[in-house]
Every structure is written in C-alpha cells, then in structure tokens.
Amino acid sequence: MDVQEIKVFAPATIANVSCGFDVMGCCLDSVGDIMVLKRRSEKGIVISKIHGETLPMEPEKNVAGVAIMALLDALNEQPDFGFDIEIDKRIKPGSGIGSSAASAAGAVFAANELLNRPFTNHELIPFAAEGERAACGAPIADNVAPALLGGFTLVKETEPIKVIELPSIDGLYATIIHPQIEIKTSLSRDILPDHVSLKKAIHQWANVGSLVHALHTNDHELFADSLKDYIVEPHRSKLIPEFDNVIKASVDAGALGGGISGSGPSIFTFSKSEQIADNVKLAIEKIYKNTSIPFHVYTSRINELGVKIIHKK
Amino acid sequence: MDVQEIKVFAPATIANVSCGFDVMGCCLDSVGDIMVLKRRSEKGIVISKIHGETLPMEPEKNVAGVAIMALLDALNEQPDFGFDIEIDKRIKPGSGIGSSAASAAGAVFAANELLNRPFTNHELIPFAAEGERAACGAPIADNVAPALLGGFTLVKETEPIKVIELPSIDGLYATIIHPQIEIKTSLSRDILPDHVSLKKAIHQWANVGSLVHALHTNDHELFADSLKDYIVEPHRSKLIPEFDNVIKASVDAGALGGGISGSGPSIFTFSKSEQIADNVKLAIEKIYKNTSIPFHVYTSRINELGVKIIHKK
Numbered sequence: 001m002d003v004q005e006i007k008v009f010a011p012a013t014i015a016n017v018s019c020g021f022d023v024m025g026c027c028l029d030s031v032g033d034i035m036v037l038k039r040r041s042e043k044g045i046v047i048s049k050i051h052g053e054t055l056p057m058e059p060e061k062n063v064a065g066v067a068i069m070a071l072l073d074a075l076n077e078q079p080d081f082g083f084d085i086e087i088d089k090r091i092k093p094g095s096g097i098g099s100s101a102a103s104a105a106g107a108v109f110a111a112n113e114l115l116n117r118p119f120t121n122h123e124l125i126p127f128a129a130e131g132e133r134a135a136c137g138a139p140i141a142d143n144v145a146p147a148l149l150g151g152f153t154l155v156k157e158t159e160p161i162k163v164i165e166l167p168s169i170d171g172l173y174a175t176i177i178h179p180q181i182e183i184k185t186s187l188s189r190d191i192l193p194d195h196v197s198l199k200k201a202i203h204q205w206a207n208v209g210s211l212v213h214a215l216h217t218n219d220h221e222l223f224a225d226s227l228k229d230y231i232v233e234p235h236r237s238k239l240i241p242e243f244d245n246v247i248k249a250s251v252d253a254g255a256l257g258g259g260i261s262g263s264g265p266s267i268f269t270f271s272k273s274e275q276i277a278d279n280v281k282l283a284i285e286k287i288y289k290n291t292s293i294p295f296h297v298y299t300s301r302i303n304e305l306g307v308k309i310i311h312k313k
Numbered sequence: 314m315d316v317q318e319i320k321v322f323a324p325a326t327i328a329n330v331s332c333g334f335d336v337m338g339c340c341l342d343s344v345g346d347i348m349v350l351k352r353r354s355e356k357g358i359v360i361s362k363i364h365g366e367t368l369p370m371e372p373e374k375n376v377a378g379v380a381i382m383a384l385l386d387a388l389n390e391q392p393d394f395g396f397d398i399e400i401d402k403r404i405k406p407g408s409g410i411g412s413s414a415a416s417a418a419g420a421v422f423a424a425n426e427l428l429n430r431p432f433t434n435h436e437l438i439p440f441a442a443e444g445e446r447a448a449c450g451a452p453i454a455d456n457v458a459p460a461l462l463g464g465f466t467l468v469k470e471t472e473p474i475k476v477i478e479l480p481s482i483d484g485l486y487a488t489i490i491h492p493q494i495e496i497k498t499s500l501s502r503d504i505l506p507d508h509v510s511l512k513k514a515i516h517q518w519a520n521v522g523s524l525v526h527a528l529h530t531n532d533h534e535l536f537a538d539s540l541k542d543y544i545v546e547p548h549r550s551k552l553i554p555e556f557d558n559v560i561k562a563s564v565d566a567g568a569l570g571g572g573i574s575g576s577g578p579s580i581f582t583f584s585k586s587e588q589i590a591d592n593v594k595l596a597i598e599k600i601y602k603n604t605s606i607p608f609h610v611y612t613s614r615i616n617e618l619g620v621k622i623i624h625k626k
Binding site for chain 2: 022154168192226231
C-alpha cells in the first residue's frame with residue numbers, strides 16, 4: 001500500500017561545531033519540528049497549517065515548499081498527486097539551531113516517503129539545501145545534512161554538495177541555550193573578515209582534523225580539546241551576551257566544551273553524559289537568570305537517525 | 314646487557330600532504346639516512362663521521378647533536394657515558410623530504426635506545442623538533458613526528474607539541490621526484506601570504522577533515538579527493554618546474570593525487586599499489602628527462618614504524 005500520510009519529527013541541528021565553520025554539523029534529538037504531509041488528489045503543494053510561528057504559507061516562499069519543488073524537479077516522472085503540508089514549528093526561526101533546515105529536511109524526507117522513496121537520504125540533501133536558499137539566500141547544507149543523516153556530518157564540497165557521515169562519540173549530550181535576542185543575519189555575516197591569518201587557519205584545520213579523529217576513536221578528551229574556533233567565534237561571540245561566562249560555567253560544570261551554534265545566538269555545549277548535561281543546564285540557567293533576556297535551555301542526546309517517522313498510514 | 318652500539322634507518326618524510334599544511338605528515342620506507350650511535354667512555358657528543366654531505370661536525374650546530382642535547386637536558390640524571398655519532402646522509406638537505414628531520418629523529422631514537430629507553434617515541438618528538446630548530450629556526454614537528462611514529466601524523470598543537478597518530482590507508486605507495494634545484498627557504502616562506510581568504514580556508518579544512526576520515530575508513534577515492542591544497546600550493550608550485558605536468562601525468566598514470574612535499578622542491582604522489590607507483594615513476598621521469606634539471610625519483614610504501622633498528626649490540 002502506498003503511504004497516504006506521514007508524520008515526522010524534523011530535528012534541530014548544531015552547525016559549525018566550533019572549529020568546523022561552514023562544514024561540520026550534528027543532529028539533536030529532543031528539539032525539532034513536527035510535520036505532517038498528506039497526499040492530495042490535486043497536484044501541487046499546499047501548506048495548509050503552520051502552528052507556532054508566522055511563516056509564509058505560499059509554497060514558493062516557504063522552505064518546505066521550495067525543498068519539495070526541488071525534489072519534484074529531479075523526478076523523471078511527476079506524481080499524479082499533490083502534497084498537503086502541516087507544520088508544527090517548534091524551533092524558533094533565527095535561533096541558530098537550524099530552524100529552516102528542519103523544515104526543509106522534514107519536508108523532503110516526508111515527501112520522499114509519500115513517493116515510495118525514489119531517493120536516498122544522501123540524495124535528499126541538495127533538495128533540502130534549495131529550501132535553505134529560500135530562507136537565507138544560499139543552498140547551504142551544514143544544517144540540512146545532519147538533519148537528514150543524523151549524527152555528525154562534514155560538508156566536503158558545496159558545488160555539487162558532497163557530505164560525509166562521521167561517527168559519533170559514545171554517550172554524547174548537548175546542552176543548548178537560546179537567548180531570545182535577534183541578531184540580524186546580515187550583521188553576523190558582515191562581522192566576519194574576508195581574510196584570516198594563515199597562522200590561525202592552520203590551527204583551525206589542525207582542530208578539524210583532530211575532531212574527526214576524536215569521533216573515530218571515541219576519544220572524549222581529544223574531542224573536548226578540539227572544540228576550538230580561532231576564526232569565527234572571536235568575532236561573533238561579541239554579539240551574544242554572556243557567551244564567555246556560559247562556556248566557562250559549562251566547562252566548570254563538567255562540559256567537554258562548546259561554542260556558537262550556527263550563526264548564533266544559541267550557544268551549544270557537549271557533555272559526556274545526560275547527568276552532566278543537566279548540571280550544565282542549571283549552570284547556564286543561573287547565568288541567564290541574572291540578565292533580563294528571555295531564554296530557553298535544552299538538553300538533547302545526539303540523534304543518530306536524523307528525521308524520524310512518528311507514524312505513517 | 315646495555316646497548317653499546319646501534320645502527321638505525323632514519324626515514325624521509327612527506328610534510329603537509331596537500332591540504333594539511335604545517336600539520337600533517339607521513340613516513341617513507343625506502344628513502345632515509347643510516348646512523349650509527351655508539352657509547353663513548355667520555356661524556357659529551359662527538360660527531361665522528363658524516364658521509365654523503367657536508368654538514369657541521371660540531372654537535373651544537375648539527376641537528377642530530379642538538380636533538381640529543383635536548384633529550385639529555387630532559388633527563389633527571391645524566392648518563393656516565395657519551396655518544397659517538399656517524400651519519401650516512403642519504404637524504405639531500407633542501408630536498409623537501411625531511412632531511413634534517415631524519416637526522417634529528419634518528420639521533421634521539423638511537424640515543425634513547427643507548428639510554429635504555431627513558432622516553433616513548435611520542436616523548437622524543439619535542440627533542441627532535443629542537444634539532445629542527447638548529448636547521449630551520451623553529452622547533453617544527455611535522456617531519457619529525459612521522460619520522461618517529463611512522464604512518465600518518467597530525468600535529469594538533471605546537472606549544473607544547475601534541476601529535477596524533479592517524480591510521481594509514483591500505484597498500485599505499487608514494488612516488489617522489491626530487492628536482493635538484495635550490496629553493497631558498499626564505500623565498501618559499503616569503504611567497505606565502507600572511508592572510509588567506511576565509512572561503513579558501515573553509516575549503517581547506519573541509520579537506521583536512523575528509524582526509525582524516527578517509528584514512529580511518531580506508532577510502533581511497535575520498536583520500537584522493539581530499540588531496541587538494543587551496544592555500545599554499547598555488548604560491549609554491551610556481552617555484553617548481555613542471556609541477557602541474559608532473560601531477561597531471563601522475564594522475565593519468567593512475568596516481569590518487571599529489572602535491573608539494575614539505576616546502577619543496579620535491580613533488581609527492583600517492584598510488585594504491587606498488588605497480589601503479591612504478592608506472593607513475595616512469596611518467597614523471599619522462600617529463601623531467603625533457604628538462605635539463607637533474608633529478609631523483611623514488612617509490613616507497615608508507616613506513617608504519619618510523620625509525621627502524623638495523624642492528625644493535
């Protein structure tokens with residue numbers, strides 16, 4: 001029987017992962033959107049409901065719609081049905097944990113199921129990245145790749161997109177704080193220099209190499225020691241209140257390290273157990289409660305699967 | 314019985330390995346110096362013989378002497394004997410395949426054996442790097458690390474030195490051409506910019522990450538695809554005659570890829586079998602025979618051990 005309706009969990013993601021600016025990402029488990037896709041008898045894409053956020057209902061302006069259009073464009077034969085999309089948007093846009101990527105990844109994953117899986121999850125990445133283009137102007141893959149593949153990923157090439165699935169380290173949990181401030185995307189981009197010192201770049205790629213090695217060898221200490229960003233964090237962290245204090249308090253509470261999630265303002269930290277991640281949560285909350293800034297703090301284990309099917313019929 | 318005399322093979326090495334500028338290196342097997350270290354009844358270091366090249370005989374000016382001095386400085390108790398060093402220098406200084414590193418690594422390895430191994434090979438790296446300081450002004454580790462540890466290495470940190478041992482890819486052979494031209498070290502440094510484009514740096518660290526992943530997963534194709542240097546090669550390759558032609562002919566002959574060995578002028582290529590490496594050798598020789606430049610071409614498998622004991626008594 002063909003699938004008529006599917007409900008999926010579309011996960012939030014941490015892009016960059018400190019040293020891996022623009023190339024690395026990892027997938028979260030307890031933070032994400034819920035999406036329902038149904039076959040419609042009429043062709044075309046309809047976004048029938050968006051709960052939680054005010055986002056474009058026109059498919060050609062909505063990342064989920066754009067991503068599915070890219071998928072349909074790649075099919076040799078068009079389906080004889082259309083798609084109805086409902087989105088329960090639980091990841092705040094602009095939070096830095098892959099809100100648009102979750103919608104794009106969830107949409108193409110679910111549509112692919114309704115189409116009886118013409119594509120592998122790897123093959124879905126460029127379609128989801130086209131969704132990202134609708135949100136941020138470029139078909140970036142560093143959030144959609146971990147959202148679709150789970151675990152840790154490395155975007156090796158962008159034209160065309162080539163993604164590597166990296167192994168995860170055992171028992172890893174993330175604690176993430178989303179301070180509810182708005183950082184304009186244009187500002188967080190413009191604050192980065194076009195050119196960087198060769199010396200710092202060398203240090204950065206040494207850490208990318210050692211981070212990948214740490215994931216392969218399950219080496220928590222080396223993993224922690226590799227979570228350093230000499231290039232981007234010194235610029236962008238200035239835009240995030242209490243950044244240094246949050247990292248310091250997290251490490252003092254047992255975290256392995258952390259950094260800016262995506263382009264911020266969310267801050268992520270990693271811990272080697274759920275209990276430590278919970279202690280880190282308390283330490284971070286304590287800092288932000290002393291500010292007037294509203295915030296959310298999440299803990300999540302690393303999601304090894306990516307988008308998950310909640311049910312289908 | 315204490316070791317009285319030891320003869321070692323001190324291997325040549327390829328530093329940088331394309332994308333891993335200043336951090337990666339690998340160890341060769343069929344190219345290297347031969348060193349003999351003997352206990353002397355009198356304390357102190359004597360370099361009694363250097364065959365093959367004209368190099369300083371004063372221990373405080375010779376990388377082997379300086380490296381052993383650094384080792385001795387780190388001992389709590391000084392030995393009641395001295396060291397006599399003979400060097401059969403088979404790696405040409407200035408060739409770009411770790412000539413000074415071989416002397417430094419071989420010296421500290423052999424001295425450590427005469428001292429009944431107070432240090433692990435990892436611990437010998439900083440002493441050998443001090444030897445490098447005598448040759449090139451800085452205690453660099455990207456050649457001495459693979460010379461001492463074998464296989465592929467990544468220098469994660471330089472102050473203090475921290476080196477990661479990476480796995481090797483099965484059956485890998487290197488073909489190396491050393492065009493006998495002199496490139497002044499100062500020129501090969503000065504030709505590099507202080508700052509590099511962030512975009513290229515991102516591409517470079519994506520390749521460092523994927524190269525490390527390829528070594529862990531024994532993925533020849535990804536390994537080949539990661540051997541790209543967007544930062545240094547475009548500048549330094551101008552100093553090496555026929556560089557582009559050598560790489561192209563090597564790949565046409567079946568090589569996985571290649572680049573500049575260290576700061577050149579040697580060019581390295583990797584192949585996935587000895588037979589392909591030999592074909593690559595022929596292809597490279599053909600190109601250089603059409604020039605007036607004298608050259609040597611070597612093929613070597615990757616040396617997984619580093620410095621090797623030939624005999625001891």
